[in-house]
Amino acid sequence: MTVLRTIGLTKKFGDFAALNGVNIEVGEGEVYGFIGPNGSGKSTTLRILLGILKATEGRAEIFGKDSWKDAVEIHKRVAYVPGDVNLWPNLTGGEVIDLFIKLRGGGNLDRRQELIRKFDLDPTKKCRTYSKGNRQKVALIAALSSDVDLYILDEPTSGLDPLMERVFQEYVIEAKKQGKSILLSSHILSEVEKLCDKVAIIREGRIIETGTLKELRHLTGTILLVETREPIPALEGFKGVSGIQQKGQALSFQVDAGEVDQVIRYVSQFGVIRIESSPPTLEELFMRHYEGTGQAVESGAGGES
């Protein structure tokens, strides 16, 4: 069942098109990774989904309802952590957490205590004294204490230390087990890889790749690490081979999905001592999309800031 969906979402700020026909779809119980560099339109998409910004064109729906018109109804079942958490300097962390929980319509107080302990937050301190990470913890604790069906998290771990990042991941996995859906925007690719079932890559306001990690990998092919007795000649020009790197005695390279058989046959002539294959990491996938169009990325970067 679809929990969240955007169809042809377009947002213009004056002449600048921040989003250009974005389509994403999050199913029930899915953890959906939303990745892309700064200024590519991640936060704009999330804000439209929350009814904070109004789409210029296209539709954004959550639980089958329009995210602009039915915002309040939708928000009773959604928890959101913004990318840049600004709090009231003269309220304490504890007060802000309670306020946030109450404004959604209540939450679990035992869970609030547990989360404060797990995230190691001092709730009696004024928000003005909190670091970025601590402000993020406040927003995360408020979000995770609420019993909701959908979590929308905008780079929730960008200020957290690795220990806290792990705590966060445990809670995401737990929420997923309970059948909750999560839309996670991030540029920490290892995190997305660990948590997400599906991934969408956005660039300059367009989704350029979407699917499960497996599908994305299949499209890209395999990374091979080969050590041979004799050097392998003319590998550079071989069809479907790219990204050749010398790693100690061995060579590492990427092979396109349809060409694995040909490449293995060719390589085996030179006395294989060791061969390892691995799926490409998300980082490699991501880089491939951006490196391939270096020019476009550079010109697009001017859109932000």
Add this chain to the structure above:
Amino acid sequence: MARHLFDGTGTLMRFVLRRDRLRLPIWLLSFAAISAIIALAFVGLYQNAEERQAMAETMRNPAMTAMVGPGYGLDNYTVGAMTAHEMLLMTAVVVGLMSILLVTRHTRTDEEDGRIEMIRSLPVGRLSNLLSILLVLIGANIVLALLTAFSLTVLGIESMDFEGSLVYGSALGASGMIFAGVAAVCAQLSPNSRNTLGLSIAVLLFAYMIRAIGDVTNEALSWISPLNWILRSEAYVNNYWWPILMTVAGALLLMVLALYLNSIRDLGSGFLPSRPGKGKASKSLLSPFGLALRLQRTGLIAWGAGILLIGASYGSVLGDLESFFEDIDLMQQMIAQSAGFSLTEQFIPVLMAVMAILGTIPVLMAILKLKTEEKNGRLEHILSRAVSRNRLMGSYLAMAIVTGFIMLSLAALGLGLVGNAMMEEQLPLGMFYSAGLAYLPAMLAMIGVAMLLIGWAPNAASTVWLYLAFSFFVIYLGGLFQFPEWVAKLTPYGYVSEIPIEEMDFLNAGILIVVAAVLMMIGVIGFNRRDIGR
């Protein structure tokens, strides 16, 4: 080693001047200009020595002593003596406030926002930042003294010679310096910028209050307050320099103390412990209105106390009004003449109008807080939860209306209670109260204008302040400049019934309320349609 404590001070001073290249000149020029304008106004208001002497007589009462300080030169009340006596204390308080704001801005606020950390990571001495801002303020206050002295001298008023003007200006500058010292010490003691500001202003108010109490009861008590010291300079009458030198010496001592304290404390900490806050929110916080109220509570209390004080001080002069105004043509011009009412009664609507417009300031701040919250990215938290935009805006509207009601009530009560205590013939308190609340519809209309702007032109929302300033100008000075009737009608305050000299006009009030409601509704519609963001 000690040498390196101050490395880079010169560069940082230039940096401070660069950051305040508008702020500082505006402050300094305003003081010089206002001093000159007031002196000129006195020349215009009191044509001859007899009129001034009549004024001097009204100054001989405890209420005036408490407000502006003990009188001097009352036997020969020249324009110079009058200006110095009536204006020095109030101006000195505001000069002190300027110093406090500037010192806090460049010390704890910068520290809290992490900017000092970046400066300190550069090859810059540990005390350079504090020293640079202190030196800038010493310089600024010297400029203030000279600027005021010159602008008062060039007016060519007979009783205002250069030496007197220099004493007057220097008294202001000395006040600025000593409160710069106070703020610098408070910045070391407090754990954050808000407390620094609060503590410094508390010291300033304490200095004012203790002097007021001391001047009326026991003069020895007054000597605790530096504001009393500068009053002792008796500019244009005796021109004493020693109180000014004493104040400057006090300021320098405080600054040295601040530098010492700064050298022994850690960045980001203070000597007063920061109390832990509540780990849990109280029930009253847990709604958009509760949040709006909580965020503005301190401001509301401060404004309420201020308005009450203004009401009370206007009330304290009501008793002397009749005798005071009879001789002064200009004042009579400012007040609409109507038969069958005493001068006091005719003066009440004028006072209420001024207080209502002043009281509109916190009202507009309350509604414009919505815009501030949006700009600081905090509305996102609220709107991403189950809170509609109607409810959000409604909460701030409610906050603004409550604020307006409180301000008008306090102004009317302060005026009425103290006024009745001072007058021989008492006026009914209910009349004062209705004279005050008659302004509520006009306040609502101002809120409506603000909401319209927030809804449709959020970036222009602060232009409502210009409208308020225009209203003040028209209403306060309208009578004096003999503006045609329709000019006053350009502001909502022009439609308010002038109780007690006019009957309450419910039709006008009703129309104002309807206009306000329509503006508010259009504002809400706009707010519902637009993007929320910075």
